[in-house]
Amino acid sequence: MIEEILSHYLPPIEAEMRRVLDLPGDLLTGHYGMLRYHMGWVDQQLQPALVNSGKRVRPVLVLLACEATGSPADQALPAAAAVELLHNFSLIHDDIEDDSPTRRHRPTVWALWGRPQAINAGDAMFTLSRTALAGLPARGLSAERTLEAFHIFDETCLRLTEGQYLDMSFENRMDVTVDEYLTMIAGKTAALVGASLELGALIGGSAPDQRQHLAEFGRHLGLAFQIQDDILGIWGDEALTGKSAESDILTRKKSLPVIYALRSPEVGPALASRYTQPMDIADIPEVLELLLRAGARQYTEQMAQQATDLALEALHASGVLFEQNQAGQALLELAKALLDRRQ
Amino acid sequence: MIEEILSHYLPPIEAEMRRVLDLPGDLLTGHYGMLRYHMGWVDQQLQPALVNSGKRVRPVLVLLACEATGSPADQALPAAAAVELLHNFSLIHDDIEDDSPTRRHRPTVWALWGRPQAINAGDAMFTLSRTALAGLPARGLSAERTLEAFHIFDETCLRLTEGQYLDMSFENRMDVTVDEYLTMIAGKTAALVGASLELGALIGGSAPDQRQHLAEFGRHLGLAFQIQDDILGIWGDEALTGKSAESDILTRKKSLPVIYALRSPEVGPALASRYTQPMDIADIPEVLELLLRAGARQYTEQMAQQATDLALEALHASGVLFEQNQAGQALLELAKALLDRRQ
Numbered sequence: 001m002i003e004e005i006l007s008h009y010l011p012p013i014e015a016e017m018r019r020v021l022d023l024p025g026d027l028l029t030g031h032y033g034m035l036r037y038h039m040g041w042v043d044q045q046l047q048p049a050l051v052n053s054g055k056r057v058r059p060v061l062v063l064l065a066c067e068a069t070g071s072p073a074d075q076a077l078p079a080a081a082a083v084e085l086l087h088n089f090s091l092i093h094d095d096i097e098d099d100s101p102t103r104r105h106r107p108t109v110w111a112l113w114g115r116p117q118a119i120n121a122g123d124a125m126f127t128l129s130r131t132a133l134a135g136l137p138a139r140g141l142s143a144e145r146t147l148e149a150f151h152i153f154d155e156t157c158l159r160l161t162e163g164q165y166l167d168m169s170f171e172n173r174m175d176v177t178v179d180e181y182l183t184m185i186a187g188k189t190a191a192l193v194g195a196s197l198e199l200g201a202l203i204g205g206s207a208p209d210q211r212q213h214l215a216e217f218g219r220h221l222g223l224a225f226q227i228q229d230d231i232l233g234i235w236g237d238e239a240l241t242g243k244s245a246e247s248d249i250l251t252r253k254k255s256l257p258v259i260y261a262l263r264s265p266e267v268g269p270a271l272a273s274r275y276t277q278p279m280d281i282a283d284i285p286e287v288l289e290l291l292l293r294a295g296a297r298q299y300t301e302q303m304a305q306q307a308t309d310l311a312l313e314a315l316h317a318s319g320v321l322f323e324q325n326q327a328g329q330a331l332l333e334l335a336k337a338l339l340d341r342r343q
Numbered sequence: 344m345i346e347e348i349l350s351h352y353l354p355p356i357e358a359e360m361r362r363v364l365d366l367p368g369d370l371l372t373g374h375y376g377m378l379r380y381h382m383g384w385v386d387q388q389l390q391p392a393l394v395n396s397g398k399r400v401r402p403v404l405v406l407l408a409c410e411a412t413g414s415p416a417d418q419a420l421p422a423a424a425a426v427e428l429l430h431n432f433s434l435i436h437d438d439i440e441d442d443s444p445t446r447r448h449r450p451t452v453w454a455l456w457g458r459p460q461a462i463n464a465g466d467a468m469f470t471l472s473r474t475a476l477a478g479l480p481a482r483g484l485s486a487e488r489t490l491e492a493f494h495i496f497d498e499t500c501l502r503l504t505e506g507q508y509l510d511m512s513f514e515n516r517m518d519v520t521v522d523e524y525l526t527m528i529a530g531k532t533a534a535l536v537g538a539s540l541e542l543g544a545l546i547g548g549s550a551p552d553q554r555q556h557l558a559e560f561g562r563h564l565g566l567a568f569q570i571q572d573d574i575l576g577i578w579g580d581e582a583l584t585g586k587s588a589e590s591d592i593l594t595r596k597k598s599l600p601v602i603y604a605l606r607s608p609e610v611g612p613a614l615a616s617r618y619t620q621p622m623d624i625a626d627i628p629e630v631l632e633l634l635l636r637a638g639a640r641q642y643t644e645q646m647a648q649q650a651t652d653l654a655l656e657a658l659h660a661s662g663v664l665f666e667q668n669q670a671g672q673a674l675l676e677l678a679k680a681l682l683d684r685r686q
């Protein structure tokens with residue numbers, strides 16, 4: 001079912017993004033080449049390639065929301081491309097900021113072309129996400145609605161930078177609260193998923209109520225997905241996730257289980273003193289033991305479940321879940337698949 | 344005269360930008376604080392300060408173009424703020440890319456808060472430049488015109504990244520042509536000055552012809568200014584420019600005089616071999632001698648003059664230079680002041 005949905009919606013999304021990232025001329029081949037490499041369309045010699053380019057879930061959500069609320073999915077293609085390009089802009093810059101040399105088993109843009117060019121390439125991807133969005137009037141959307149779409153998009157960009165700021169500022173803090181953590185992932189992860197649904201609904205022609213319910217669905221879906229990710233980053237099955245188990249412990253990531261355990265009067269001080277020093281594989285059992293004693297896994301799973309429940313409630317409230325609404329049903333299927341994951 | 348123009352137009356521009364960069368809450372004080380520091384409004388402890396924050400020429404050009412073409416300058420304030428914030432976004436990222444620890448006699452954002460936070464702060468400034476532009480409908484501009492403004496703005500952002508890409512890619516090349524150089528500064532410098540005039544004219548209500556003439560005026564003004572800058576970077580008076588004379592030689596910058604001389608059959612090879620090695624103060628006389636023999640200064644001055652002539656021609660062709668048009672006259676005065684500079 002999920003494969004069917006994706007194979008139906010992905011090709012036009014890919015074509016739309018390729019149009020936006022088309023090469024404008026010889027002199028700039030290298031500039032646009034970095035972007036096309038990041039998208040997985042060319043290899044590092046800029047020769048055509050087809051590699052794993054990520055799940056592209058967000059743009060599919062845009063199209064489904066548009067279709068579920070009454071307009072042909074095609075009308076939302078510019079927004080779908082915009083959302084995916086914006087996501088990829090943030091990955092290019094995140095990889096520099098996190099000093100990550102690989103992504104999806106390939107060297108990152110900065111690892112190949114250096115940080116200065118990679119920062120600038122990210123800026124170009126950022127701009128091109130808006131170039132994509134500006135294609136909405138040509139698909140029949142009114143100027144007023146298009147401006148609304150730009151507004152949603154710009155607010156989302158700002159939330160992304162705020163979330164990223166908080167994430168980086170947490171690195172040196174041992175007193176992060178759960179609320180602060182939730183604010184961080186609301187910006188860094190949930191805002192863009194919420195915007196995907198909201199843009200689709202706006203273009204689909206939703207009334208404000210329905211649009212808000214779908215945006216809410218997207219935000220809780222994003223939160224649930226991220227909290228799930230935090231669980232997998234510590235207790236995931238390496239064979240399925242492709243990352244070494246406990247990888248978030250090794251990198252001392254302030255994910256939700258850790259933040260929760262750091263606040264525990266019983267194990268917090270011991271965990272904090274562990275997290276202020278470099279972490280080694282040999283230290284992992286001790287950290288796992290502290291997390292267990294704090295009940296961190298159980299707590300985090302409850303939080304994931306809560307966000308999942310709220311997401312599905314909002315989807316129901318949006319009114320797109322009647323049987324004849326195939327796109328609405330597909331939204332539900334996709335959400336379930338995203339939330340019931342082991343990788 | 345220039346002081347009068349600036350003192351009239353700058354305060355509302357500054358107020359508009361401060362509104363856009365307002366602090367949204369305690370948790371994000373540090374994030375927005377970096378932006379406010381960069382703008383010169385606070386010191387590095389984020390306490391109110393008033394420091395030299397650059398010339399703010401571009402936003403004044405926006406307002407003058409709007410007024411000269413028939414609408415009150417206030418209507419263009421969102422675009423003026425947008426253009427200046429975009430310029431400042433590019434400075435934050437350029438400083439990282441160029442590894443520059445100081446700007447306007449203060450530490451740069453990355454030098455104070457590290458590269459990861461500075462990249463992200465630049466992204467926030469980039470986004471906020473569009474938040475500023477989105478204020479146009481509230482000042483009475485139609486949705487259609489506002490979308491046109493977004494289009495001009497996004498194209499300009501793309502040109503900025505293209506110009507920056509070329510500038511960085513020139514660093515390792517000895518065979519850059521004058522045409523390639525002109526393409527680079529057209530993107531890196533001239534596009535935003537052109538956009539400032541074009542946005543002002545669009546908001547002012549210009550017919551397409553007049554709008555194009557004013558955009559053309561801006562682009563040539565930007566080119567002339569940049570070429571002038573290249574001359575000052577090698578032969579400027581240190582007491583006036585505040586930079587050490589010949590600073591562009593020490594940093595081996597591929598400015599126009601150098602590119603021209605590198606193409607000279609007579610001195611090119613010697614200069615190229617000099618420019619492939621680290622440069623020391625003791626090497627400067629030799630480089631100056633090679634530039635002299637190539638006639639590089641004379642050539643560059645001719646190019647600056649040519650761009651100046653084209654700028655003034657386009658301004659005349661735009662039809663804003665009749666006596667009753669005070670804003671049109673002010674554009675001419677400002678252009679002359681910018682082009683006849685020694686610092």
